[in-house]
Amino acid sequence: MANEDRYLPSWMTENQVIKEPKEFVHFEGQIKQCIYPNILASYAEEILTKIESSKIYEVVYGFDMEWPVTYDRKSKKTALIQICTDHNTCYLFHVYHIINLPSIFVKLINHPRVRWSGVFIKNDFSKLARDFDIDVTGALNGIIDLGTYTNKVLDFDLSTRWSMANLVQHLLKKYINKDSNVRISSWENTDLDQNQCMYAATDAFKMTSRLVKLLKLGQMSYDSCLKMQIHLSESLKTTAIDKCGYLLIVEHNPVYTVGIRQKDYNSLLEDNLIKLGAEFKRTNRGGLITFHGPGQLIAYPILNLKQFNPSIRWYVSNLETTIKNLCNETYGLTATTTSDTGVWIGNHKICAIGVRCSRYITTHGLALNCNTDLSWFKHIVPCGLHGKGVTSLSAIFDKDISVNDVLPYFLQHFCKSFSCDIVNTEIDKLA
Numbered sequence: 001m002a003n004e005d006r007y008l009p010s011w012m013t014e015n016q017v018i019k020e021p022k023e024f025v026h027f028e029g030q031i032k033q034c035i036y037p038n039i040l041a042s043y044a045e046e047i048l049t050k051i052e053s054s055k056i057y058e059v060v061y062g063f064d065m066e067w068p069v070t071y072d073r074k075s076k077k078t079a080l081i082q083i084c085t086d087h088n089t090c091y092l093f094h095v096y097h098i099i100n101l102p103s104i105f106v107k108l109i110n111h112p113r114v115r116w117s118g119v120f121i122k123n124d125f126s127k128l129a130r131d132f133d134i135d136v137t138g139a140l141n142g143i144i145d146l147g148t149y150t151n152k153v154l155d156f157d158l159s160t161r162w163s164m165a166n167l168v169q170h171l172l173k174k175y176i177n178k179d180s181n182v183r184i185s186s187w188e189n190t191d192l193d194q195n196q197c198m199y200a201a202t203d204a205f206k207m208t209s210r211l212v213k214l215l216k217l218g219q220m221s222y223d224s225c226l227k228m229q230i231h232l233s234e235s236l237k238t239t240a241i242d243k244c245g246y247l248l249i250v251e252h253n254p255v256y257t258v259g260i261r262q263k264d265y266n267s268l269l270e271d272n273l274i275k276l277g278a279e280f281k282r283t284n285r286g287g288l289i290t291f292h293g294p295g296q297l298i299a300y301p302i303l304n305l306k307q308f309n310p311s312i313r314w315y316v317s318n319l320e321t322t323i324k325n326l327c328n329e330t331y332g333l334t335a336t337t338t339s340d341t342g343v344w345i346g347n348h349k350i351c352a353i354g355v356r357c358s359r360y361i362t363t364h365g366l367a368l369n370c371n372t373d374l375s376w377f378k379h380i381v382p383c384g385l386h387g388k389g390v391t392s393l394s395a396i397f398d399k400d401i402s403v404n405d406v407l408p409y410f411l412q413h414f415c416k417s418f419s420c421d422i423v424n425t426e427i428d429k430l431a
Helices: 037-053 103-109 121-132 137-141 146-153 164-172 194-205 222-238 267-275 312-331 374-379 393-397 403-418
Strands: 030-034 059-066 080-084 089-094 114-118 143-145 211-220 245-252 255-258 279-282 290-292 296-303 343-345 348-358 361-369 421-424
Touching (some): 030 037, 037 059, 037 089, 059 121, 114 121, 121 137, 121 143, 143 146, 146 211, 164 421, 211 222, 222 245, 222 361, 296 403, 312 348, 312 361, 403 421
Parallel strands (some): 030 089, 059 114, 114 143
Antiparallel strands (some): 080 089, 245 296, 343 348, 348 361
16 A cells, blocks of 8 residues: 555544443434425325335334323323434424324325334324324234334343333443433424434434344354354244344454355465465355455354345445445545445455355355454455455554454444344354
């Protein structure tokens, strides 16, 4: 790479002397509000267009409602309906002053391809039906109660009852802001302040229904990890529960791997690489030859793409986006993607990607160079690309940046790219 001084953001280098405060869940996307029936109808049509254009048959949207608090045990009319379609967009529908909900909105909430996620939102839909004299049968049939879903997917006691606050704290190790000054608001007012809008949007957003189990495997041989990938991928193919999958994080002992295009790699090359002290493995992933070893953040997402988007092109693009955003937003780099799969800093690859997909279940994944010994790459043409180099975060910043340093940021960007939540899981609790 060109001789260029690069420096880590100051917040990564300054000594932390103050104890980290509680981390609260908050919605970071666009909030769209409407107070008039015609705008409500327009937004409902906008959401319906998203549904109809989605490659996934069943889409999952977050749902919640707010209404004015009373102290006589009588519930006032629904004031606000919140619908979160993804990490990027949340709609706030002010309905307190609307007499009749537009028919297109009623069509939306009863759409057969929509699953509404939340905690105890069955009661919300029943209240909505009473307040506006509408049929919500379709909505009630499409509810995903996040408490029940969590118990099934994570193999908890099925009788466990969750509040949303407890669910978020237990699974995500985060908190929900329950500021009573905001929570007990005059929700019938259409002029909501910024805190009210954020509270309302976060109430619908809080958690997606996509829970991905995270397994931190430490340093493990390639063969052992591959066996685990195969076991988990086969379990996803046969499970009757809508499990989204797993994310394996691992560092390998030194190993060279080649993908399905193996004819260019003969036994002589294999013997020479083994003599260097590395293993040599022929695999069924895409891509050509690369190296894996200590100092690489290796991520193997074992995902059911039917729960995300049944497109391998979409999947690879999202992996690239995860790493590109990690490099650019966290480390202030200018990472790019090209027609050659992977993520690049200039003419040097910082992350290799090679995947396999069978019956919509993914295996293999990506390798991000953190503080990898780059000399291992000198003995091969990485990914079969002549005239290209490799680099690492440590090489770029001339500072040791370990896998453990990078992992928290990687997980944040992975969750954002794939609109999922990650739950730490022990190996002995796999199901």
